[in-house]
Amino acid sequence: MVLVLEYMLVAVLVGAGLFGLSIFVFGRGEELGPLPKQASPTKLPEYGASGADVRALKFQVRLRGYDMREVDWALARLAEELDSLRAKAGEFEPARQEELETADE
Structure with missing residues (x-):
């Protein structure tokens, strides 16, 4: 069970990092x-x-x-x-x- 939570936490962190990087590179659409x-x-x-x-x-x-x-x-x-x-x-x-x-x- 702890292993699944660790994978989910890593997936969320990677997703948030990629989202932040895409906002930095491509702007916020304004x-x-x-x-x-x-x-x-x-x-x-x-x-x-x-x-x-x-x-x-x-x-x-x-x-x-x-x-x-x-x-x-x-x-x-x-x-x-x-x-x-x-x-x-x-x-x-x-x-x-x-x-x-x-x-x-």
Whole structure:
């Protein structure tokens, strides 16, 4: 009976040790808070990001992959740039429609 209790105690201790190690290595599953502006080493131009700028992006590699804060920051900047370009393109759309209508006549 004592031998069974010893095995159970060792199994519990090993399990607790592995659980603690996994929390240390992989984190606790918490979401990261937003990164303060201009705190990322990832670089993009303030305005007019080009395809070459996006291709040149490099992110820090952490234990579990890329730093999520840097990737989120880069995606937010690119989304702003796309929204800006689409808004500018929308300004030219009525003029383009008028050109097409006059060309059809």
